[in-house]
Amino acid sequence: MAMHPFTAVAQFLTTISLAIVGVAHAAPTITVPVRVHIVRDLVMPKEGLAMQSWVTEQQVRDVIVPEVNRIWRAADIAFRLDAVGPTSTRTPADFRERIDAVVTARRDIDGESDPERIRHLGELIGFASPDGGTVDVYLVPYLGEASQGNTKRSLRRVFVAQWTDKASKGRRAPERFQLNEPGAFVRGSLSRTVAHELGHVLGLRHPDKRDTVDGLLMGGRFPGYALTADELAKARRKAAKLASRQDDDVD
Ligand SMILES: [Zn+2]
Numbered sequence: 001m002a003m004h005p006f007t008a009v010a011q012f013l014t015t016i017s018l019a020i021v022g023v024a025h026a027a028p029t030i031t032v033p034v035r036v037h038i039v040r041d042l043v044m045p046k047e048g049l050a051m052q053s054w055v056t057e058q059q060v061r062d063v064i065v066p067e068v069n070r071i072w073r074a075a076d077i078a079f080r081l082d083a084v085g086p087t088s089t090r091t092p093a094d095f096r097e098r099i100d101a102v103v104t105a106r107r108d109i110d111g112e113s114d115p116e117r118i119r120h121l122g123e124l125i126g127f128a129s130p131d132g133g134t135v136d137v138y139l140v141p142y143l144g145e146a147s148q149g150n151t152k153r154s155l156r157r158v159f160v161a162q163w164t165d166k167a168s169k170g171r172r173a174p175e176r177f178q179l180n181e182p183g184a185f186v187r188g189s190l191s192r193t194v195a196h197e198l199g200h201v202l203g204l205r206h207p208d209k210r211d212t213v214d215g216l217l218m219g220g221r222f223p224g225y226a227l228t229a230d231e232l233a234k235a236r237r238k239a240a241k242l243a244s245r246q247d248d249d250v251d
Contacts, residue, residue: 027076030239033134034079034198036060037087039125044141044163046103047173051141051163055190059179060084060139067180067191068198071217071225075232077239079198082134088126098123105144106170113147121159130155133242135201137194145170148177149193151200156242158197160190185215185224192217192225199227202235 038060044051055064065081072079092098098120105117121140128136135156143150143161146169150159163174167187181189199218204227206219215224218231227235 027236029076029078030236030243031078031080032198032202032239032242033082033132034065034137035083035128035131035134036064036081036137036139037085037128039089039138039140040086041089042099042124042141044099044103046142049163049173051174053139053141053162054176055139055162055179057084063179064191064194067189068195071192071195072198074227075235075239077202077235079135087128087138089124090126092123095124102144103142105147107146113144113150117144117147118150118152118159127157133245135198135242137197139190142174148188148190149197151197153200153203156201158194158201160193160197162190185222188223195225199231199235201238203238204231204235 038053038055038057040053042052061081061084065079069078101120102117102124105114107113121143125138125140127138130136133156135158137158137160139162140159141161142163143159146164146166148161148164148166151157162177164177165172165174177190177193178187179189180191181187185192196217196219204218207216207228209219209221213226213228214220214222215226216231217223217225217227
């Protein structure tokens, strides 16, 4: 599709202004604590695969968290990894049916994922007890058709999938999601999905696909990594609340 020259100029200016927002304000860094839980004992069968967690604790420390913080640096928000390790799983009598419900979850005609899959998943995971303003990120094998992440904002609980079929919209078998994606957005990455879901924890929503600049972390027609000035301000307000809740938690 040929781009109208004015559109190209407008996009260029938007990119510049987003970049300036990122470097010009000298706000103090807000630190938000995060715990990453790797759901190890869950096997999810689909299309001849037996999907299990494959991300290592070292990859969380050395790749995922640094990439998340690179993306969020524009907001002067830093996520501090307080803990990373395996989480326990539960085996209710109907655990196979629940796994099956997650694996076979489909997007509806509007592209919305089935919220029931998260309820089923919740019955299979032994969650950590909430801790102050800490965000809990659960790395699960798979989250259903074309789904890469989900956030329960009120509980500050994030799910991110390690296997994905989003690029093929579920037409091909899931594959391991790349850990990060250097350079421009093409397919996204597990690290970017964590950064996106943390945006939801910080109160951000998806932009309207009809009326948005391109290249945003929170989505749109052509997603990317940038945050708008409004999003930066909103996320900082929420991050400051989480950080202060941590201070209140002293006993
Ligand atoms: Zn989202």
